[in-house]
Every structure is written in structure tokens, then in C-alpha cells.
Amino acid sequence: MQTTENKKDYSKYTVLIVDDIPVNIILLKTMLTRTNVRILTATNGQEALDIVRSSKPELILLDIQMPVMNGWEVLQTIKNDPELKDTAIIVVSAYTSPEDIEQSIKLGAAGFIKKPIIMDLLLSSVTSQLDNI
Numbered sequence: 001m002q003t004t005e006n007k008k009d010y011s012k013y014t015v016l017i018v019d020d021i022p023v024n025i026i027l028l029k030t031m032l033t034r035t036n037v038r039i040l041t042a043t044n045g046q047e048a049l050d051i052v053r054s055s056k057p058e059l060i061l062l063d064i065q066m067p068v069m070n071g072w073e074v075l076q077t078i079k080n081d082p083e084l085k086d087t088a089i090i091v092v093s094a095y096t097s098p099e100d101i102e103q104s105i106k107l108g109a110a111g112f113i114k115k116p117i118i119m120d121l122l123l124s125s126v127t128s129q130l131d132n133i
Contacts (some may be wrong), residue, residue: 011036013130014057017027018048019092020066024115027091028061030118035126045069049077052084059129062095062109064100072107079108088129092117 011035015037017028027040032039034109040055050062060078064071064085071091078084085114094115101112 006064008127009036010127010130013133014038014040014055015126016040016048016051016055016057016060018043018045018060018066018071019063020044021063024063027117028122031117031122032126034123035130037126037130043073045071048074051077052087056084056086056087058090058133059126060087061092061113061126062089064091064095064104069108072103072120075104075107075109088133090125090129094124 015032017039018023019025019028020043029039040057042051044067048060062071062074071093075089078087078089088110089108090093090111090113091109092113092115093100096114104112110129113122113125
């Protein structure tokens, strides 16, 4: 498991943060600064899809409840697209019922992180996914 003291360089990777609440984006960006990843952001599902298609991030941190298109719709669209289906997606949500987690995994999420976010869990999940690319 990677820790926050990890010195591995992840600067070649791009992570897309998708959340409609600006403070959540800021929080995730701040937590990820230790990894040196390139960070892109989107505030709704359609914007996320546009960015994924144009920038091809290696990893997406995806909220579920968003305007325009919810996270599950984004997840399903990406996993059904032959060019995008290998993109790693970790759902980051306050929707934490067993059914919500099961739905996310069933649709192809590589992981699920419950809000409020625990930084060490986030960093270990992100670096684990990036290490497997």
C-alpha cells in the first residue's frame, strides 16, 4: 500500500475529478497534490465525458449525484465506449448504501470511496490504480 510519504513520481498521469460541488473539487485537488498528478476537473457528467474524450485521463474520481448527467450514467457511457472502456474510475460519493456501492462496481468502477474522504485511503486507492496502468 502506498502512503503519503511515497516518493514515486506520478506526474505522467492525468486524473479527472468530477464533482458538482466546488469545495469537494478543491479538497480532492489538495489531497492529490502529494502525487504530482496532472489534474483536470468537471462539474457535471456531460462536461466529464467531453474531457474524457479529448484528454484521455488515466483515472477518474467520479461523484454520483450531479446535474445534467449523473455519475452512473457517465460510468456506463465510458465503459460502453470501446475507446474509453479501459479508463480507471473510482466512485467518490456520499451515497454509500450497499446498493449504491454494488451498482457502481457492477457498472465497472474500479473502486468506491465514501465521503467524507479519508486522505490516506484516497491516496492509496489512486496510486494503486495508477500503478496498475
